[in-house]
Amino acid sequence: MNITLNKKLNHHQKNNLYRHRRIRKHAETQVNFSSNDYLSLSKHPELIQSFQTAAKKYGVGSGASQLITGHYDAHHDCEFAFAEFLKRDRALLFGNGYMANLGVIDALTDTGDVIFQDRYNHASLLDGGRFSKANSQRYFHCNMEDLDKRLKKSSAKNHLLISDAVFSTDGNITPITTLSKIAKKYRASLMIDDAHGIGVLGKNGGGTLETCKLSQEDSPVLVCPLGKAFASYGAIVSGSTSLIETLIQFSRSYIYTTALPPALAAANLTSLALIQKESWRREKLQSLIIFFKEKAAERGIVLRPSNTPIQAIKIGDPIKAIQISEQLYQKGFLVSALRPPTVAMGESILRVTLNTSHNEQDIVRCLDAFILSSQFKNTPHPNPLPQGERGLAVPERKMRSHKTQSPLSLQEGTGRARAKNEISRNTVPSPLAGRDWPCQGEK
Numbered sequence: 220m221n222i223t224l225n226k227k228l229n230h231h232q233k234n235n236l237y238r239h240r241r242i243r244k245h246a247e248t249q250v251n252f253s254s255n256d257y258l259s260l261s262k263h264p265e266l267i268q269s270f271q272t273a274a275k276k277y278g279v280g281s282g283a284s285q286l287i288t289g290h291y292d293a294h295h296d297c298e299f300a301f302a303e304f305l306k307r308d309r310a311l312l313f314g315n316g317y318m319a320n321l322g323v324i325d326a327l328t329d330t331g332d333v334i335f336q337d338r339y340n341h342a343s344l345l346d347g348g349r350f351s352k353a354n355s356q357r358y359f360h361c362n363m364e365d366l367d368k369r370l371k372k373s374s375a376k377n378h379l380l381i382s383d384a385v386f387s388t389d390g391n392i393t394p395i396t397t398l399s400k401i402a403k404k405y406r407a408s409l410m411i412d413d414a415h416g417i418g419v420l421g422k423n424g425g426g427t428l429e430t431c432k433l434s435q436e437d438s439p440v441l442v443c444p445l446g447k448a449f450a451s452y453g454a455i456v457s458g459s460t461s462l463i464e465t466l467i468q469f470s471r472s473y474i475y476t477t478a479l480p481p482a483l484a485a486a487n488l489t490s491l492a493l494i495q496k497e498s499w500r501r502e503k504l505q506s507l508i509i510f511f512k513e514k515a516a517e518r519g520i521v522l523r524p525s526n527t528p529i530q531a532i533k534i535g536d537p538i539k540a541i542q543i544s545e546q547l548y549q550k551g552f553l554v555s556a557l558r559p560p561t562v563a564m565g566e567s568i569l570r571v572t573l574n575t576s577h578n579e580q581d582i583v584r585c586l587d588a589f590i591l592s593s594q595f596k597n598t599p600h601p602n603p604l605p606q607g608e609r610g611l612a613v614p615e616r617k618m619r620s621h622k623t624q625s626p627l628s629l630q631e632g633t634g635r636a637r638a639k640n641e642i643s644r645n646t647v648p649s650p651l652a653g654r655d656w657p658c659q660g661e662k
């Protein structure tokens with residue numbers, strides 16, 4: 220076995236794709252531009268206090284799965300509070316976002332159904348499609364015409380449309396209102412993962428759906444992982460009572476795993492209260508995004524179109540991306556390089572994430588460090604047409620493809636759709652135009 224494994228590892232290394240974990244220490248000096256703790260709540264005294272108090276009360280582990288004896292009042296209270304916050308009938312607390320996505324797709328699909336996913340969806344969604352008995356197709360990124368065409372061709376009885384709300388690599392937002400209209404037109408179910416929007420977007424932090432004024436009827440399945448702006452752990456799935464009861468009965472990643480520690484459920488509840496109470500955090504974050512984009516433009520640094528805290532800078536070559544990331548680290552900044560398979564071949568990026576603990580000086584110093592990096596040469600955008608897939612843990616050919624779709628037509632279409640998308644995404648109003656995030660990609 221080891222010989223085969225070593226061969227695979229060597230091949231990975233040769234392609235400059237080998238990954239290493241950075242051991243972080245408590246008292247590091249680097250400014251972190253790679254954290255998803257967008258509102259900087261993870262060290263909030265009230266959050267720490269509630270976690271400690273609940274750990275004293277319940278102990279550390281939940282001791283069993285939800286349906287055995289692991290479901291505590293802390294879980295229950297958390298679910299009720301999130302249902303109310305999100306204006307949805309019910310909510311269910313999963314172990315984390317990855318398990319929520321697998322479990323929802325598993326419970327909602329069966330043999331003969333077809334799942335349509337944006338091709339840049341998060342790996343957990345793509346894996347959900349991969350493990351489901353349904354067929355999967357990936358439509359071109361944010362391309363609603365392509366999705367519509369695919370649905371028109373499909374003869375399946377049940378369709379599930381799935382998209383990230385805010386795409387985790389580039390930070391752009393899916394054209395969610397159109398997506399919802401298409402779902403209604405074809406009587407398809409719609410599942411939205413708002414991992415990077417919840418807490419951050421919307422006046423009350425209600426995420427992308429709040430910003431775009433979409434109700435439970437418009438977007439019936441909503442997944443909100445809580446490890447990002449909520450600075451905790453777990454994931455809330457929300458929707459109708461029928462949806463939640465179906466998940467409790469049939470979602471394997473909900474049923475067959477130890478329940479989230481109740482102290483984390485209690486912490487999630489406190490996070491939710493803080494997110495609603497401390498709206499200044501969202502306002503500060505938005506000012507920092509605007510400032511970052513202005514200062515990047517002044518320095519000729521080309522960013523992917525995004526009005527969210529996720530700001531991506533294309534580098535292309537994975538070695539260069541790693542070298543720049545390392546040089547930034549030496550200068551005092553943590554900025555992650557994303558390489559294939561997280562992004563497509565030749566599409567490596569540096570992914571900057573902003574959070575409310577940053578200040579304008581940090582941003583200016585970080586952008587100056589980019590300019591000073593010996594490897595940094597910004598690649599103009601729009602990019603050459605991407606080859607292959609992006610954000611794909613699952614290569615297309617390994618997904619069960621729909622009978623009407625040839626791999627060739629997919630490859631030919633990718634570029635055109637992408638180029639078209641770039642144009643429409645670039646016409647989105649700049650965040651300078653308003654105090655709230657626009658629904659990106661919407662006309």
Ligand SMILES: Cc1ncc(COP(=O)(O)O)c(C=O)c1O
Nearest residue numbers: 315316317341343387414444446
């Ligand atoms: C869009 C999206 N969905 C789901 C997840 C998985 O959530 P979790 O980290 O809670 O497993 C992530 C990130 O990790 C993500 O970015």
